[in-house]
Amino acid sequence: MKTEFNFPIRVYYEDTDAGGVVYYANYLKFYERARSEWLNHLKVNQTELLENNIAFVVTRAEVDYIKPARLNDQLEVRSRIIKLGASTVVFEQVLFLKQNEKLEILNQAIIKVASLKLDTFSPCRIPAKVKEEFQRVS
Amino acid sequence: MKTEFNFPIRVYYEDTDAGGVVYYANYLKFYERARSEWLNHLKVNQTELLENNIAFVVTRAEVDYIKPARLNDQLEVRSRIIKLGASTVVFEQVLFLKQNEKLEILNQAIIKVASLKLDTFSPCRIPAKVKEEFQRVS
Amino acid sequence: MKTEFNFPIRVYYEDTDAGGVVYYANYLKFYERARSEWLNHLKVNQTELLENNIAFVVTRAEVDYIKPARLNDQLEVRSRIIKLGASTVVFEQVLFLKQNEKLEILNQAIIKVASLKLDTFSPCRIPAKVKEEFQRVS
């Protein structure tokens, strides 16, 4: 059974553009914050990984823009692992607008992440301790 | 025959992250700059469109991260229209590293854009004058 | 007596640059988030203000970079109003690193904000209801 990680996001001026809505690249920032906080929650230390020459790097992103988010909106990202390989992990992440206790879907993404050696950007196995945590929530 | 629009990008500190490479969301900024300059080149005025309640909004993005771009890299975005509908247009955009007169592919994207009424975010036909320009380069 | 508003910030990849620390422009994002959440807390609705042709716009910023913030740092912004005029308000905002229940100062700023008519960018009195709230916390 899959475990979901829920993470709240508030929309600030920095996220919006002259169209009055969230700029299309910034949804990827929201999704990355959610993945990073999930790693924090799983006690995976990204700074420590960087120091050990390992980085989790996005290799493919598919994003569907369903409805726009707007200034001051209270959002929620729901993240799940949908595929776990030796050196890659695929996340499904969905962004909801939270209003009056109701959730409305605004955006969704499939994000493929690879474990890489930072100096050469060549793939490497996901560190065992991290893999274990990913398996626990997949 | 398809016309390609080429646009140069320089990588600055603002584009990079603590991994030492361009932050994954920022490639979408590069692609948007290239599309905007193409519109400028085609004499399509986005500010005027906004004032007339029309915006070109991305509805789907697929991005493949092949190799990372780094601080101070000189890049080039090559953009083509690969599909043109009544209210949508699909771009293929490829990002190259330019070094010693050689081009190395770093990143590529398929970006679907819809013509929308800004107040309701409902689809509308691409304005005729703009459509004509898109047809000329498709 | 001055009331302080405290707001937590987590540092994500998007905030950092290739120097391994938070990019210098992004501290201004942190300060703006803190001011916006303070406005939310005071029940001042910025979207409503925009619709009424009023925006709070920064007219001067002085930022002192004391120590850098780093990836995944848990920070806190402390904001105070230090001067309140008819159409302007001056904030003092200080950014702390929060570690083991201790606070270390990293950055501080003096931010002058003006109440402007959005269409002409000419100064206007701070709306009475908002002014009242500012007075209450100054």
Add this chain to the structure above:
Amino acid sequence: MKTEFNFPIRVYYEDTDAGGVVYYANYLKFYERARSEWLNHLKVNQTELLENNIAFVVTRAEVDYIKPARLNDQLEVRSRIIKLGASTVVFEQVLFLKQNEKLEILNQAIIKVASLKLDTFSPCRIPAKVKEEFQRVS
């Protein structure tokens, strides 16, 4: 006699916010691009400096927001060195709107930059070769 370095900037959607103008933090991005291109022009290699544990880090910024820049504006940053010390250099940078061959001032900044050892963030002398270049244009 002071040498000025002029650098062009185009405003894209990514730079703007829901107020319809350039987001206040993003002017610092424009100024940093101009300083970086000046360093490139002077054959100072920031990536090489980073690899040698040296970074030029902003320690103080004063920004005056005079008039806002807007979507698709063609801007120009004019940069000068106004003070040069052993480990610090102070830039004056002015942002102009370029329209019909006329320049209108929009924004200006005083930016103090320090030469730091990247690992300890302690001040260090500006490398001799770089200092020489700075002196030549101060």
